[in-house]
Amino acid sequence: MGRMPSVLPDGEPAPEDGTLPAEALAGAPDRPLGFYAHVPYCATRCGYCDFNTYTAAELRGTSRDDYAATFAEEVRLARKVLGDDPREVETVFFGGGTPTLLPAADLGRMLGAIRSEFGLAADAEVTTEANPESVDPAYLAELREAGFNRISFGMQSAREHVLRVLDRTHTPGRPEACVAEARAAGFEHVNLDLIYGTPGETDDDWRASLAAALGAGPDHVSAYALIVEEGTQLARRIRRGEVPPTDDDEHADRYLIAEEALSAAGMDWYEVSNWAVPGDAARCRHNELYWTGADWWGAGPGAHSHVGGVRWWNVKHPAPYASALAAGRSPAAGREVLTEEDRRVERILLELRLSAGCPVSLLRPAGAEAASRAVGDGLLERGPYEAGRLVLTLRGRLLADAVVRDLVD
Numbered sequence: 001m002g003r004m005p006s007v008l009p010d011g012e013p014a015p016e017d018g019t020l021p022a023e024a025l026a027g028a029p030d031r032p033l034g035f036y037a038h039v040p041y042c043a044t045r046c047g048y049c050d051f052n053t054y055t056a057a058e059l060r061g062t063s064r065d066d067y068a069a070t071f072a073e074e075v076r077l078a079r080k081v082l083g084d085d086p087r088e089v090e091t092v093f094f095g096g097g098t099p100t101l102l103p104a105a106d107l108g109r110m111l112g113a114i115r116s117e118f119g120l121a122a123d124a125e126v127t128t129e130a131n132p133e134s135v136d137p138a139y140l141a142e143l144r145e146a147g148f149n150r151i152s153f154g155m156q157s158a159r160e161h162v163l164r165v166l167d168r169t170h171t172p173g174r175p176e177a178c179v180a181e182a183r184a185a186g187f188e189h190v191n192l193d194l195i196y197g198t199p200g201e202t203d204d205d206w207r208a209s210l211a212a213a214l215g216a217g218p219d220h221v222s223a224y225a226l227i228v229e230e231g232t233q234l235a236r237r238i239r240r241g242e243v244p245p246t247d248d249d250e251h252a253d254r255y256l257i258a259e260e261a262l263s264a265a266g267m268d269w270y271e272v273s274n275w276a277v278p279g280d281a282a283r284c285r286h287n288e289l290y291w292t293g294a295d296w297w298g299a300g301p302g303a304h305s306h307v308g309g310v311r312w313w314n315v316k317h318p319a320p321y322a323s324a325l326a327a328g329r330s331p332a333a334g335r336e337v338l339t340e341e342d343r344r345v346e347r348i349l350l351e352l353r354l355s356a357g358c359p360v361s362l363l364r365p366a367g368a369e370a371a372s373r374a375v376g377d378g379l380l381e382r383g384p385y386e387a388g389r390l391v392l393t394l395r396g397r398l399l400a401d402a403v404v405r406d407l408v409d
Contacts, residue, residue: 011334014312018081018330021337024308025085031308034091034289035078035114037071038300039099039107040318043134045233046167052302052316053097062318068106070318072113073325074299079117081330082297082307088119091286091296094128104139108146115147125150125189125285132170132178140178140185150284152191152222153178158212159205162198165243167233176216183217189282191220196254198226199234199243206254210261219282221267221275223258225251252398259394272353272397291350293343301331309338345408352404357383357391363407370406379403 041064042053092114099107111126120126127150128143143151155175157163163172175192182190192213196206213221226246228235238245259269267275271291276282289296298305301321304313312335315321324331338346344362352358363371371390374380379396380403383389396403 011336014330014332014335016329018077020081020307020310024310028085029087032090032289032294033087034286034296035089036296036298036303037094037110038303039094039096039102040301041097041101060319062322068109070322070325071110071299075113075117078297088121089114090121091125091289093286096129098131098134099128100130100134104142111147127152127286132174137181140182144186150189151182151187152193155192155213156195158209162201162205165198165200176212179216179218190218191222192218194223195226196223197246197251206257210258214265219277221262222273224273255398270355272400291354293347309343311336348408349404357389360388360390366409367407374403
């Protein structure tokens with residue numbers, strides 16, 4: 001959830017000073033507040049990547065060296081826009097790109113800007129994504145000293161031939177070593193990101209990746225089906241017949257393999273693509289802000305934000321992003337004010353993906369009828385957490401998008 005798409009949505013113009021409607025700020029102290037920090041830099045572009053990232057050759061005169069200072073300018077803008085909002089920040093998530101291409105001291109300065117302007121809650125979750133080849137023990141120790149307490153490594157696969165198809169540059173075994181190094185540096189919470197359904201991957205390859213990930217001892221695992229986006233190098237390779245296309249049935253089989261392996265290792269699913277050790281502590285609280293419609297400010301090129309039913313997104317490229325802030329303007333490229341119906345639909349779309357489920361009260365009559373059919377078909381069950389909620393069954397998780405489409409009517 002930390003990644004920013006490369007294509008910005010349509011919307012209305014955003015105010016140059018970033019001002020939000022008064023109704024968006026009403027009741028803000030009762031909602032959690034998080035910060036997303038987008039670091040849009042990568043050493044190379046992976047063949048499947050469709051995120052808003054830039055290699056050194058694509059920066060057009062901007063420098064990574066200035067990024068921490070530019071980011072701090074947007075944090076100060078956020079403080080001005082949110083005014084006397086008393087909330088401390090409960091979660092911070094550094095995503096990209098590869099945040100750990102920046103010096104650890106720069107990430108510390110960026111976190112320090114948020115701490116200075118807003119304050120961090122005593123139990124704040126502070127996460128960064130990292131590529132396995134971009135960190136070492138000294139770097140991890142510096143991150144931990146700066147206040148980071150959760151880290152997410154992009155493992156993707158334990159098989160070298162799968163990593164080659166994905167254009168990943170780390171060697172098999174390096175992500176597992178990173179987990180040990182992060183633990184030694186004092187990180188209590190460590191996630192490994194996996195991808196299944198890569199062209200040429202077999203069931204045994206996927207089982208090996210899961211076994212390697214679990215053997216490293218993370219307390220959280222994310223497993224995502226590979227989506228081949230148009231315009232990527234991987235899409236072009238598939239179109240030329242160089243590698244086989246991905247297959248939905250294979251994706252379903254791999255998901256079932258993941259559920260079996262992760263649950264056997266004692267992990268519980270809490271979102272369709274995310275598993276954690278039992279209890280709330282290991283779950284990604286920042287992503288839970290997204291899934292439950294809380295407030296977050298996204299700082300950085302292409303970053304998306306949401307406060308009180310207003311969503312906005314920044315310009316994509318680092319050069320105009322930096323220019324806007326240097327001129328005292330918001331870097332927002334556009335925004336939309338969500339209607340009550342928009343928010344109802346989004347709650348169904350997102351909350352149904354959670355193990356806590358979706359409230360039945362959100363459904364219209366047609367959606368309620370569809371839910372009853374889905375219960376009868378074994379796709380939904382009445383939630384164990386509290387009365388009046390619907391939860392996807394394992395089979396329902398395989399068909400989550402179709403189930404949700406029926407419920408939003």
